[in-house]
Amino acid sequence: MDQLGEAAQTEQQVLALLPLLSLRSLSRYDQISLLQNLVGLSRAATRHALESNASPEEALKLLEQGRGLMARVSLESRTDVSRLDAAQAEAFTSARDSVRRYEKFMPSGSDGDPFSPMITWLLESHKRYLADQELQRIITTIQSDPRTQDFLDPPTLDEVRGVLGDDTVVVINAADGCDAFIIDNRSSNVKVMKLPLLTWDDLEAWTARSKAARPLIDVSMLSWLWNVVVHPVLDYLGFERDVAPGLLPPRIIWIATGPLCHLPLHAAGVYDGVSRTTMDYIISSYTPSLRALVASKKAKSVDLGGVKKALLVSMGYSPGLRPLPFAKKEVQNLSSVCSSMGLETVCLDESKRATVLAQIPGCGIFHFAGHATSDPIQPEDSGLVLYDGHLTVSDLLDQGIRANTAPFLGFLSACLTGAIDADDLTDEGVHLISAFQQIGFRHVVGTLWQVDDEICEIIASAIYRDLAEHGISDEVLYRGLHNATLALRDDWMKDEIFKENESQAKKELEIASRSVQISEARSRLVIAGHRHGKARSAGPKTGGRLVKADWIPFMHYGA
Template identity: 35%
Template sequence: MLEAAVRLLPEVAPRQLARGDQQYALGGFAGLAGDAAALALADRRRTNQECAARALQLLETGRAVLLSQALDTRSDLTDLHEQYPELAARFVELRDQLDQPETSAPAVVPIDNPDTLHEGQDRLIQDRHRLTRDIAATLAAIRTQDAFASFGLPPTTEELLTQADQGSVVVFNISDYRNDALLLTKTGVTAVPLPGLGYTTLIDRINIFRQALYTAGAGANGALRREAQATLSRTLEWLWDVATEPVLTALGHHRQPSPEVIWPRVWWAPGGLLGLLPLHAAGYHTDPVDAPQRRTVLDRVISSYTPTVRALRHTRQRNPAPPSPAHALIVAMPTTPHLPNEGRLDHVPAEVEKLHHHLPDPVLLREPDPDRDPADLSATLPTKNNVLALLPMCPIAHFACHGDSHPTDPSESLLLLHDHDTDPLTVASLAPVQLGQAQLAYLSACRTAAIDAAELLDEAIHLTSAFQLAGFLHVIGTLWEIDDQIAVTVADAFYTHLTTDEGALDVSRAPHALHVAVQAVRDRFPRTPSLWAAYLHAGV
């Protein structure tokens, strides 16, 4: 019964609904996929490996439903354009129309005809229904052609398992029934029970962690802030004991790799509640630095994140060629209009200076001083429209600004640019963006990988995933508020390790570069995890 319900989840939030309505519909079924996967793992009629594969398919179906819908229509169109150009053109036209944000009905209603508003809304709904029918018919037509039978369809279990070729993928499942990690490796998929990771205990730990984060930054005195950091450290140690250590042991990562070898990689797909904690930072960070079996994730593997295995597969199938000449975009907000104290970030200028040293021929959009008239600087103001116009030409984009996660609607989470109060750069505004040459987005801002709407945790709707969907192979995000000065240190070290011996940037080094940058700050401040544990890499 639960399995059938999970497979119907995409029908609960069909594409013809507005995004907000889709989120509302899915929010009513939070945790359904996790419960179904837990029961599948307990099925005594199947082998352990069969149970694990079935649970994986259920989680892939029932998590990140909106993201999966977007991926359905973002398959590689190169072959389709070459063999069936008319079908490809029709598909792209319908997809782009359906991806556009919902426009509202007229805000000004004629006083003598109040029905105009309702007529406009009805017309918008009818248009979305028509577009959905048309794109379904076009997809059906494409799938009748030779070699295109699986176009836009979810990958099979066998196709998902190929994603372990470059490193293990770990998919967590937390439910009231049981708690497990599904391990995708070159030999198949297996389940590791996690009995110490109780559902209620996890919720309690998350609440304690989040309160400690707040106190660590805003505590009334040094003693309170130090105790908050100790609480954060204890939570990371607990997370190691109950979640990451059993996984790494099962994968055979028992000790720190030697410096001369290529470090193993692990992709974490936390799903749900575990996405609120930094799996990549779990461990005992006060262990002796020279201990070969130092008990931390940071000292065993290089971590990356993915919402689902399917999302990782989609990103890997892209192979963007950088434009020539290649540019980097820097968006800098040392101050932000309409925030208290102008939202000052005193160390953004230093970050920009470091970026100019590292990035090739950068294009800079920078907020001017508040007392300066920006009227003659419209082309270089960091507005949403200017950013979106430049992204297609800039395979690398670095944002140094404020970020915010919306408490109830994650699609409204945003980067605070010059026009954030009138035309914000939100998750929703990035949904229609498709960049063919994007490689690296570095979001040096607060909470760009955070979700606050509990009922939508499975959907992984945040700025980091939005930039991934837009086309970036690598995205650097953050789970909570970051320190302005430490942000300069991390960014500088990141781009230093991204640079080859010949002086060129190699974005494929992004996971390693962030790992080394965060590890260095951790080694300086092992008892202050709020400063370094927020940073994460998402992507290939």
């Protein structure tokens, strides 16, 4: 066996051992600390497997096996146990619930004894470890049965194709040598195409440029992204620019990996007046993994008859942050629209965390208009800003959703709800959008970076009007976001700001924005460690024109 083959075999053996890490027995902070040491492993293993002549399906399974490990633990609570016999299903469910009870434990203060909380924490941590070991024993027993040996494995190709319908999934493996995996119902196999123009050095350089400039965007980056990723994929699939009148454009569900998670594939294009762009060819959605996509698609969702409650939260004023006058207007307008659809509409203004958390279970629509934060140090602490603190990723995952049907829509009309500012955790997808997806929301609309207050209200109003006019359905939702952003994109292309220089664009940033605000220490870290990271590439010309493009950050995750 040559060195490449040995490397591929070793990487596959390491990936096979990942379940033994006992992630369930660790706090989310410890999970993150551990997984930061595995950054890029599955992407490298996938690339090496292809080079060693593994089949595309085998290589893609490796990629799925080593990504989204924290989400995998959360998604276990939604695992279909109907394949198991009654005794196995009961044992698995009981052990899984036992682990979840210990996940929520937090030590509290004690009267008089400063060591009591630590002792209690150690005892409870040990109990959680034992519960995890029991769950893992049950899983191993289930997987030893030939009938259920693939239990909790990544979804099979047949499972993915079974939920796709007319959609296409494109998985971009960003490694030292990049490939696109394609799954659709036009072929019975996973197809793979090389992306020779997408180099690692260029990707790192453009990512650094993009993160440092946000919320401005370098038009040259959008052109580069079109030329090296999106256009080759569309050309391979044979998708045409214009569809027949009355027909919906085809939809691609993108799974980006590594640094590519920072870049807007849905906005890639050459903006030179002719408009050769992603949005002229397709509708784009995203998902963190195949596992998350199948979970969203298979969830017992709700239609217009099933959505009974819309929870609308506005935070026009957040202590210490810039007022957002359009946030309150946004919720007021949506309240009228939701009421016209016959929904029980609960509006909360400048509410506290406990109030909002208590209202989320049982709602079919959750809408938040306000500020949000993306935490680059502890991404599980990224959160929606409420009156008395942040409703964080951890808060959502700890509570979960106790419902027989999946909530239809989580609409996060705030900054950075889909941003991953911890660069060594891009493949874990720890952000607010994925948190809402993991707790059961079939669709989540959020943002990749900072957004403008008024634009949020415009986008949200357009989407909800479509839902009211055409009915609540998957297609109406993602088509509504596509059409709303496309209209803004077309106006943007005519706007003077598109033709102005960088200094003029920066002046435009003085308007009200739902911007992230973090502590001074964390701000320094972002500037030093992330936003101004040194670009190693000499390839891309990362000095192009910076412009505002308020339509770009909005993105759809889900079914």
